[in-house]
Amino acid sequence: MLSGKNKYTLQASSLQEDTVSRDEELAEIEQQLERAGFQARCEEHLIVKKVYKAKLESLRDRFPSMDTLNSRVELFKPIPMQPPKAFQNQTEVDAARNSNHSSVSSNPNSFSQFIAFDYNEYFNDDDVVYLDAVRTSRMVSLSRAFVRAGPRERLHFNPATVNAAIVTCGGLCPGLNNVIRELTHSLYSVYGVNQVWGIRGGFRGFLGLADFEPIILTNELVEDIHHEGGTVLRSGRGGFDTEKILQFLQERDISQLYVIGGDGTHRAAFKIHQECMQQSRNIAVVGICKTIDNDLDYIDRSFGFLSSVEAAQASIRTAKTESMCVSPRGITVVKLMGRSAGYLTAYAALGSGDVDCVLIPEVPIVLEGKDGILHFLEKRVAEKKYAVVAVAEGAGEEILGTSSEIDKGGNKKLQPIGEYIKKQIQDHFENKGLECTVRYIDPSYMVRSVPANAADSVYCTELAQNAVHGAMYGYTGFSVGQVNSHGVYIPIPLLVATSPRTMDPKGLLWERILSLTGQPNPDVGELCNPENEMDCFPHFERFIH
Incomplete structure (x- = not known):
């Protein structure tokens, strides 16, 4: 059977x-x-005759490999009996280890958990995940693929000599603490590394500044941090200094650097990787995709995205209540995160089912006329006495223009689209002589500081473990993500080349929004030139024959 x-x-x-x-x-x-x-079926487009695999860089190609066998793991994992402590130096770590060892020897069952397991399967470079899994009649018999993530049988590093460092950069995102925790657990409990450093305050933590001193992470310290939002290491933008970062890595004999962040952070991580290769340093640099906007290309989703969608739905429910409970008419505008992509706003609207109008960066906003959103909201309020509008923070540049101001992370500052839409709605109803209470809710930072939900927690575990597996094998200059529901390793240059990605304004997600809200849909024109295959190829949804 x-x-x-x-x-x-x-x-x-x-x-x-x-x-x-x-x-x-x-x-x-x-x-x-x-x-x-x-x-x-034997149609040409269904048969993949040739696969183009994304090429990963490997330290094995440049440095002698320890070629350690990734064999049975047998370690003691201490169970914390006291509140966790952030260790500031190696002396404190050694003292704590000696204390744990003496406790274990006197009564092992009371103070430690014995871990022993074998891997049932190892992966290698020939194990791939197809990127172009959906096949249509317009496609040629080719496909792109990424190397599948997971444990390898042979290791480039001797785990006992590995010192690792973890840094979180950019804005907050649900699941950051989960990733830090699982990286630490995997490094210590699965591979038995020597030491794991936590870099505080983003890249500034490498600069030797006061209040940004790095800490030594332990299993005890990170044991419960996944129950809290934010990052125990603190995050930050700016402060990137390649020379000082390389100096830090050399002084502490770091052989693996894990960088958690978005496309800008990944570009910085790749600069560190390039400099390591230029200086012949045997250091694995690994990125872990983090973006609240879900706008990193190729991956199914970024960790924390679903948790933020849940938090955003709470704001939409509040907006609906506020709108329903005023007389004679009520409208509430909710501004959600989404600098260049409307994924968070779209998913929150679909998940709640309570939004009457969705405004995202990918679709131009038309205010006036019979196909404008103001006329639409007037009709909607006439029907049910209230309405809810969800707007992404990056929407409306075609109306308000692009700001010339740049923040510390190199991102352009966004125009106040939420307040603008509220004012336009107020003016419209006043000009029509219609009484309407218009309110504005901005939960932007609230949706990114919540703890990870169950789905994101599991996803964070997968990402962290795969990151460690890849680094131990000797891959470098790569990021981990999930493509077509499988963990993969993505070369950083390939990841950032087409990031940030945007929603397809002619795709199924936007069509579902239109079917939910019934709002007018302006013409967005052609996405790319169908006569030029290379124009469309980076956006693999349109792999033209």
Whole structure:
């Protein structure tokens, strides 16, 4: 009986047998598939004749590898009996370890948990995840692919000599503490590394400034941090100094650097990687995708995104209550995060089902006329006496223009689109002689400081473990993410080349918004030139034949 997605896969041993045996096994599998209800199809676009795999950089190609066997893990994981402590130096760590060891030797069952397991499966460079999983008749018989993330049988580093560092950059995001915790757990409890440094305040933590001293992370310190929002290391923008960062890595003998952030942070991380290679330093630099806007390209989603969507829905429910409970008419405008992409606003609106109008950066805002949002809101309020408008913070540049001011992270400052939309609605109803109470809610920072929900917590664990697996193997200059529901390693230059990504204003997500709200939809024109395949290729949703 055929069951499961892997039951019809020819194993490597089968491919080494004689042709007759292989053909017989293949014929049997085909019969099983047909009995199960699958139909054989041979159209060209369904057959992938060639795969272009994203090339990862490896320290193995430049430095001697320890080639350590990634074998059975047998470690003691201390169970904290006292409040966790942030260690400031190695002396304090050694003293704590000695204390733990003496406690374990006197009564191991009371103070520690014994961990022992074997990996059931190792991955290698030949294990890939197809990027172009959805096949249409317009596609050629090619596909792109990423190397699959997971444990490797041979390690580049000797874990016992590894000193690692973790830094969180940019704005807050649900799940940051989860990632820090699971990185620390994986490094200590799975691989048994020597030391893990926590860099405080983003890249400023490398500069030796007062109040930004790095701390030594331990399993005890991070044990409960995943229950809180924010980051125990604190985050920050700016402060990037390649020379001082490399000096820090050298002074503390860091061999693995984990950088958590968005596309700007990943560009900075790649500069660190390039300088390490230029100076022949055997250091793995790993990025972990973090963006509240879900605008890093290729990945299914960024961690913390779903948690923020849940938090945003609470603000929408509040807005609906405020609008419903005023007489004779009420409208509430909710501004949500989304600098260049409207994913958070769109998902929150769909998840709540209570939004009457959604405004995002990808779709121009038309205010006046019969197809304008003001006329639409007038009709909607006439029907049910209230309305809720959700607007992304980056929407409306075609109306308000682009700001020339730049923040410390290199991002342009955004125009006050929420307040502007509120004022335009007020003026419209006043000019019509219609009494209407218009309120404005800005929960922007509230939605990113909440703890991670269950789905994001699990996702953070997967990302952190895969990041450590990749670094231990010797990959560098890469980021971890999920593509088509599988963990993958993505070269940083490829990731940032088309980031930040944006929502497709002619895609299914926006069509679902329109079906929910019934709002007018302005013409956004052509996304790219269909006659030029390379114009569309970076946006793999349109892989043109």
